[in-house]
Amino acid sequence: MAKKTQELSEQELHELEAATAGDDWSGSAPRTAKNFWPSAKRLIGLLGGHKAALAVIGLFNVVCVVLAVVAPKIMGKATDVIFSGVVSRMLPAGTTKEEAVAGLRAAGQDQFADMASGMELHPGSGIDFTRLGQIIILVILMYVVSSLFQLWQGLWLNKLVMGVVYDLRQQVEAKVNRLPLNYFDTNQRGDLLSRTTNDVDNVQQALQQAISQMFYNVLLVVGITVMMFNVSWRLALIALLSLPLTGIVIGVIGTRSQKQFKTQWKSTGLLNGQVEEAFSGHELAQVFGRTKAMTAEFDERNEELFRSASLAQFLSGIMMPIMQFISYLSYVAIAVLGGLRVAHGQMTLGDAQAFIQYSREFNQPLGQLGGMAQQVQSGVASAERVFEFLDAEEQLPDAPSSHPGRARGLVEFDHVAFSYDPEKPLIKDLSLRVEPGQTAAIVGPTGAGKTTLVNLLMRFYEIDSGEIRLDGVSTASLSRAELRSQVGMVLQDAVLFKGTIMDNIRYGRLDATDEEVIAAAKATYVDRFVHSLPDGYDTVIDQDGGSVSAGERQLITIARAFLAQPALLILDEATSSVDTRTEVLVQDAMNALRADRTSFVIAHRLSTIRDADLILVMEDGDIVEQGTHASLLEAHGAYWRLNQAQFAED
Numbered sequence: 001m002a003k004k005t006q007e008l009s010e011q012e013l014h015e016l017e018a019a020t021a022g023d024d025w026s027g028s029a030p031r032t033a034k035n036f037w038p039s040a041k042r043l044i045g046l047l048g049g050h051k052a053a054l055a056v057i058g059l060f061n062v063v064c065v066v067l068a069v070v071a072p073k074i075m076g077k078a079t080d081v082i083f084s085g086v087v088s089r090m091l092p093a094g095t096t097k098e099e100a101v102a103g104l105r106a107a108g109q110d111q112f113a114d115m116a117s118g119m120e121l122h123p124g125s126g127i128d129f130t131r132l133g134q135i136i137i138l139v140i141l142m143y144v145v146s147s148l149f150q151l152w153q154g155l156w157l158n159k160l161v162m163g164v165v166y167d168l169r170q171q172v173e174a175k176v177n178r179l180p181l182n183y184f185d186t187n188q189r190g191d192l193l194s195r196t197t198n199d200v201d202n203v204q205q206a207l208q209q210a211i212s213q214m215f216y217n218v219l220l221v222v223g224i225t226v227m228m229f230n231v232s233w234r235l236a237l238i239a240l241l242s243l244p245l246t247g248i249v250i251g252v253i254g255t256r257s258q259k260q261f262k263t264q265w266k267s268t269g270l271l272n273g274q275v276e277e278a279f280s281g282h283e284l285a286q287v288f289g290r291t292k293a294m295t296a297e298f299d300e301r302n303e304e305l306f307r308s309a310s311l312a313q314f315l316s317g318i319m320m321p322i323m324q325f326i327s328y329l330s331y332v333a334i335a336v337l338g339g340l341r342v343a344h345g346q347m348t349l350g351d352a353q354a355f356i357q358y359s360r361e362f363n364q365p366l367g368q369l370g371g372m373a374q375q376v377q378s379g380v381a382s383a384e385r386v387f388e389f390l391d392a393e394e395q396l397p398d399a400p401s402s403h404p405g406r407a408r409g410l411v412e413f414d415h416v417a418f419s420y421d422p423e424k425p426l427i428k429d430l431s432l433r434v435e436p437g438q439t440a441a442i443v444g445p446t447g448a449g450k451t452t453l454v455n456l457l458m459r460f461y462e463i464d465s466g467e468i469r470l471d472g473v474s475t476a477s478l479s480r481a482e483l484r485s486q487v488g489m490v491l492q493d494a495v496l497f498k499g500t501i502m503d504n505i506r507y508g509r510l511d512a513t514d515e516e517v518i519a520a521a522k523a524t525y526v527d528r529f530v531h532s533l534p535d536g537y538d539t540v541i542d543q544d545g546g547s548v549s550a551g552e553r554q555l556i557t558i559a560r561a562f563l564a565q566p567a568l569l570i571l572d573e574a575t576s577s578v579d580t581r582t583e584v585l586v587q588d589a590m591n592a593l594r595a596d597r598t599s600f601v602i603a604h605r606l607s608t609i610r611d612a613d614l615i616l617v618m619e620d621g622d623i624v625e626q627g628t629h630a631s632l633l634e635a636h637g638a639y640w641r642l643n644q645a646q647f648a649e650d
Contacts, residue, residue, distance in 0.1 A: 036377070036380055039380050039381075039383050039384040039387060040376075040380045040383075042383070042387055043203065043206065043207070043210075043379070043380060043383040044210070046164050046167070046168060046207075047160070047164060047207075049167075050160050050163060050164065053156055053159070053160045053163075054160070056153075056156055057153050057156050057157055057160065057212075057215075058215070060149045060150070060152055060153035060156065061153055061215055061216050061219055062219065063145075063146070063149045064146045064149045064150045064153070064216065065216065065219040065220050065222075065223045066223065067142045067143070067145055067146035067149075068143075068146050068220065068223070068361075069220070069223035069224050069226070069227045069358075069361075070142065070227070071139050071142045071143060071146075072227070072353075072354045072357040072358055072361070073227060073230075073231070073354050074135060074138060074139055074142070075135070075139050075350075075353075075354065075357075076348070076350030076351055076352075076353050076354030077135055077350055078132055078135040078136060078139070078350070079349055079350035079353050080119070080120065080348050080349065080350035080351075081127065081128055081131055081132045081135065082127055082132065083119070083348075083349045083350070084119045084120050084121055084122075085125070085126050085127030085128060086126075086127065087119060087121060088121050088122045088123055088124065088125050088126065089124070089125065089126045089127075091103075091121065091123035091124065092123060092124065093123055093124020093125075095123045095124075096123070097121045097122075097123065099123075100121065100123045101113050101117050119348060119349075120348075153212070154212070157208065157212045158208075161204060161207045161208050162204075164207060165200065165203065165204045165207070168200060168203065168386070169200060171390060172196050172200065172386070172389065172390065175389065175390050175392070175394075176196075178394040178395060179392060179394060179395065180393075180394070180395040180460075180461070180462075181455070181460040181461060182420070182461065183392060183393075188269070188270070188273030188276075188277075189273065189276055190269065190270075190271075190272035190273025190274065190275060190276035190277070191269035191270060191272060191273045192269075192389070193272060193276070194265075194268055194269035194272045194273075195269060195385050195386055195388075195389050196386075196389065198265075198268065198272075198382070199265060199382035199383070199385045199386050200382075200386060202265070202378060202379050202382035203379055203382050203383045203386060205375055205378075205379055206375060206376050206378070206379020206380060206382070206383065207379070209372045209375045209376050209379070210376055210379075213368060213369075213372050214369065214372065214376070216365075217365035217368050217369050218365075218369075220361070220365045221362065221365050224358050224361055224362045224365075225240070225362070227354075227358055228355060228358050228359070228362065231347070231351050231354055231355045231358070232338075232341070232347055232351065232355055234337070234341075235334055235337060235338060235341075235355050235359075238330065238333050238334055238337065239330055239334060239358075239359050239362055241330065242326045242327060242329070242330045245326050246323055246326060249319055249322050249323055249326075253315050253316075253318065253319050253322075256315050257312055257315035257316040257319075257377050260308055260311045260312035260315060261312045261316075261377050261378045261380075261381040262381040262384065262385075263308040263312070264305065264308040264309045264312045264378075264381070265378070265381050265382055265385055266385070267301065267304045267305040267308050267309075268305060269385070270301055270304075271298075271301045271302060271304075271305050274294075274297060274298055274301050275298070278294050278298065312377075312378070316377060316378075327360075327364075330359060331356075331359055331360065334355065334356060334359045335356060338352040338355055338356060339352070395462070395480075396462060398479040398480055398481070406486070406567050407470055407471050407486045407567040407568070408436040408471050408567070409434075409435075409436035409437060409470075409471070409567050409568055409597055409598030410433075410434070410435060410436050410469075410470070410471050410472065410598070411432075411433070411434040411440075411457065411468075411469070411470060411568070411598055412432070412433050412434075412467075412468070412469040412472075413430050413431055413432045413433075413453075413466070413468055414431055414466055414467045414468070414469065415429050415430070415431055415465070415466040415467075416429075416430045416431070416456065416463050416465070416466035416467070416468060417429060417430075417463065417464045417465040417466055418452065418456055418461065418463050418464050418621075419464060425621070426449055426452060426620075426621040427449055427452065427453070427456075427621040427622070428621060428622060429466075429622070430453070430466075430621070430622060430623060431623075432616060432623060432626070434598055434600075434614060435598075435613075436598055437595075437596055437597065437598060438598055438599075438613040438614055439594050439598075439599040439601060439609075439611075439612045439613050439614070440598070440599065440600050440601070440612065440613065440614045440615075440616060441600075441601045441602075441603055441609035441612035441614070441615045441616065442454075442600060442601065442602050442603070442616045442618060443602075443603055443604070443606065443609070443615060443616070443617055443618070443639065443642060444617055444618035444619055444638075444642075445619065448618040448619050448620065448621065449618050449620070449621040449622075450602045450618055451572060451602060452621070453600075453618070454570050454572070454600050454602065456468060457475070457487075457568075457570075457600070458483070458484060458487060458489075458570075459475055459476075459480050459483055459484075462476075470483070470486070470568075485566075486566055486567040486568055487566050487567070487568045487569070487570060488508065488561035488562075488564045488565075488566035488568070488569050488570070489561065489569075489570045489571075489572070490554075490557050490558050490560075490561045490569075490570070490571050490572065491557070491572045491573075492572050492573035494550070494553035494554045494556070494557045495557065496541055496542075496553055496556060496557070498540075498541070498542060499540065499541070500535075500537065500538050500539060500540055500541070501526070501530060501533075501536075501537050501538075501539050501541060501548075501556060502514065502517050502537040502538065504541065504556055504560065505517045505520060505521060505526070505556060505559045505560050505563055506563070507560055508520075508559075508560035508561060508562070508563040508564035509563050509564050509565070512563055514537075516563060517537070517559075517563060518537070520559045520560075520562040520563035521537070521559050523559070523562055524555055524558045524559040524562050525555060526552075526555045526556055526558075526559045529548075529552055529555075533548075566597065567597055567598065568597065568598050568599070568600070569594060569597050569598070569599040569600070570599075570600045570602075571599065571600070571601045571602065572602045573602055573603065573604060587608065591611075605646070606629075606639075606642060606643050606646055607646075609629070610629045611629075612628070612629065613628070614626060614627070614628070615627060615628065615629060615632055615639065617632070617637075617638045617639045617642070619638060624637070624638050625637050625638050625639050627639075
């Protein structure tokens with residue numbers, strides 16, 4: 001289970017985990033794709049914006065199929081030229097075909113006569129090599145042209161699919177930025193990553209199979225069917241007997257296989273989530289001796305993935321052999337009946353050869369359709385998971401901009417109410433006013449609502465009732481980007497990105513010059529330790545900041561906020577990872593940083609907020625006390641009790 005919002009109490013966390021344990025990943029998000037066909041239809045719908053490319057690919061496929069299905073018929077003519085030439089040489093020269101056949105019957109060779117009657121004979125002559133050569137050259141040219149068109153359609157198809165997947169990734173990225181914070185609080189990151197990476201890759205494979213192979217093979221089946229009826233409608237009917245059997249195989253086995261593929265990808269997402277948590281919490285697992293438990297959990301989820309994947313692969317894998325067996329039965333029947341018809345002069349040997357080739361080619365695309373059903377079913381299952389992500393409920397749309405320029409910093413909460421769970425109110429009726437330039441410290445026990453309060457100010461969550469105002473303007477009337485551009489934030493967990501130290505500081509204001517970055521670093525004492533590093537400000541740090549210490553990571557994030565020069569400043573236990581000596585330096589930097597701006601400081605160590613202009617004491621989502629450090633101590637209330645408890649611990 002992903003990490004929940006910090007302000008939920010431990011008991012509430014357990015209850016929330018229990019409530020969501022059996023839910024699908026999307027929670028309350030609407031689900032459009034619920035089974036194979038709606039998901040497949042929506043997947044094909046992604047191609048709607050590429051109709052011209054689809055038309056070109058379709059045209060190339062038609063040319064390929066026409067040439068491919070006509071070639072065997074023409075090649076049969078070459079066989080007829082050879083066979084009729086051999087037979088003609090055996091007959092007396094100077095006679096007609098009818099006289100030669102009558103002579104064979106008179107000699108008691110009725111079967112030979114029947115076969116000869118269905119051939120184009122020129123008694124006494126041999127093989128017409130000129131005509132034979134012309135036919136062979138024509139067939140070779142047809143196959144060459146067909147191959148070229150197939151190559152071109154492959155190039156167009158690759159470009160089309162890459163474009164569609166590119167657009168899909170763009171949609172996924174845009175969707176991430178439109179989702180509310182609670183979506184990421186209540187879903188495993190590993191499963192989300194699996195949907196946005198592995199599943200999208202699998203969709204790409206499915207599109208390539210569906211557009212190219214399936215379309216081509218369906219056209220090929222239609223073309224071969226037409227040619228088979230052109231050669232012999234009786235043999236064609238026998239060949240078509242395999243279609244109902246093939247449909248039954250796909251309908252029965254394919255449906256069950258699709259369900260297992262969906263289960264497989266769901267299990268893959270859960271396993272990825274467990275692995276991600278195991279890696280990120282590896283040190284804690286070692287400390288608390290939970291490695292065996294985590295290994296057992298991994299084994300359990302790995303076993304679930306193994307079972308679902310094995311069953312999915314088994315069901316999809318047996319389709320090809322079954323369909324191949326059906327094609328063999330059809331081939332035997334056609335070969336026997338075709339031989340009898342040639343022997344009785346009802347069709348030529350070349351037509352029989354062409355029909356047998358058609359029957360083999362007819363079953364080949366059917367077999368390929370069955371074989372690729374595995375990839376398509378898996379891809380549609382992945383598409384369903386991606387569509388579920390794209391259909392997740394989004395945060396309310398932004399209002400148009402209405403607060404130009406830098407804010408003064410007047411913050412007002414007017415009878416605000418908010419809860420994560422409608423049945424368990426957290427903040428019921430909260431009102432406060434923080435003047436521009438003031439530092440407001442927020443203290444209280446875990447689960448009191450401290451971080452929730454600043455999250456509401458940032459519009460990470462939408463309030464249930466009441467109003468939050470910045471400079472007298474409701475934050476609901478401001479765009480989120482505009483509101484958050486006024487705010488700088490330093491969190492308890494120092495988040496750094498892979499890149500240089502200078503890049504990480506510049507993240508606070510991307511247009512800042514190197515001189516401005518260094519000035520911010522000096523003001524927050526980053527400059528002191530940077531010069532001890534091999535590459536100074538160009539030192540590349542890992543994404544998790546593993547190249548620098550915890551205190552140094554926090555100093556970099558503070559420098560980042562300093563560089564942003566925001567109107568509002570939020571410090572969520574910003575000095576918790578800094579040692580005592582460094583804390584003194586950071587507090588001095590914080591005093592400079594808080595100058596001329598409204599600051600909200602979430603603190604557990606009361607010694608760090610004694611100079612705050614306003615201290616808010618929260619319990620159970622309400623502000624139970626507010627005032628200065630001295631006035632609150634004199635009141636001997638909740639703040640005094642917190643101070644006494646910390647003094648006793650110290």
